[in-house]
Amino acid sequence: MRRPSFLILSALALGPLHGYAVIKEVERLSADSVHLAAGTLYAALDRLTDEGLIEVDHEETVDGRLRRYYRLTVAGTAALAAEAEQMRRDARMVAQRLRGAGPAGAPSPA
DSSP, rough: OOHHHHHHHHHOOOOOOEHHHHHHHHHTTTOOOOOHHHHHHHHHHHHHHTTTTEEEEEEETTTTTTEEEEEOOOHHHHHHHHHHHHHHHHHHHHHHHHBBGGGGOOOOOO
């Protein structure tokens, strides 16, 4: 799973959000390192919807404009949890390798 998708799913983990709120939450979760343009976000939301990971929760009209809220599906929650677990395993592996590294990151002699 690509980082933007992971962050979008993470943004929706606490409950439904509309597009702009997803953009702001992704920025917050990524410590401002990921900035999604609206077109990029909506393409990702469409893809994640097609994949069954998110769905439209509800829509409302605000200032004459339609605001669509998205939420995680059961499959989306499972995919997010699986990705988080894979990241934990990868981080443990890297930490173990770094502990075994000698000077300047060279592997320890066997």
